[in-house]
Amino acid sequence: MSATHDATHDEAPIAARVRHVEALLEQRGWLAPGEVDERIDALAAGGSPANGAAIVARAWVDPGFRARLLADANTAIGELGLSMAGGLQEQQLIVVANGPDEHHVVVCTLCSCYPIALLGPSPGWYKSEAYRSRVVREPRAVLREFGLELPASTRITVWDASAESRYMVLPRRPAGTDDLDEGRLAALVTRKGLIGTAAV
């Protein structure tokens, strides 16, 4: 039966099988010639953690933007020329802000939902069963493994992303950065900071 055909256990290496399916679809008109290459170029030119870093830096220097970002991220990021509409359909972006006694961390327990249109592909560990299973059960221990030791008094909120709602963490501005401009501040922000497995 076709539905249970076990394509992953076929003999040919997967790269050859992917090429074969692509060629077959082109031959039958389901793909235009060069369409896949164009999509690959578009992917490479799409989202990047740098977009998230720019959003965070703006929120650190502009309290008005920060308020708009937390209220309606999809609209607010337009102020930076950014958008969640890079994919097939615009997904909702929800930005959650860390505070002195509160830390946020994002996961997709069911698969790998992530604001790809904005931030690019997620890291491998984000998609792993290990992260997805454990961070909801023992977030503090998982964050410790990432080198992020939070005080026992810090409340940790784990956000489970879905196909429709994607999350990004707004880290706290590090102390001693009062003299840095927006560009220098953005350079401090990491992809892990945007997911919540790092402080910044």
Added chain:
Amino acid sequence: MSRINDVGGMVGFPAIVEEPDEPAFHADWEAHVVALNAALLRRGVYDLDEFRDAIERIPPREYLAASYYEKWFRAITTLLAEKGIATPEELAGA
């Protein structure tokens, strides 16, 4: 009943492994799988819910053994066969 993809809170998985300087894709075929999927979604051959469902109904043993983009490719070929675009034999190059 939940499927194998619903791992939230499940115990028994190993430590989380971080790869330093991880590239977006580890091989060209992975980028091709993502692009192929985007093209087929755009063309309406199947929708995103069908794609996720096709991943989520991979039998547990194979789901856990497959890499991330191997699961994607398997879901794509499953849907292409189910939609009558090509037979499993044609998709496998047989």
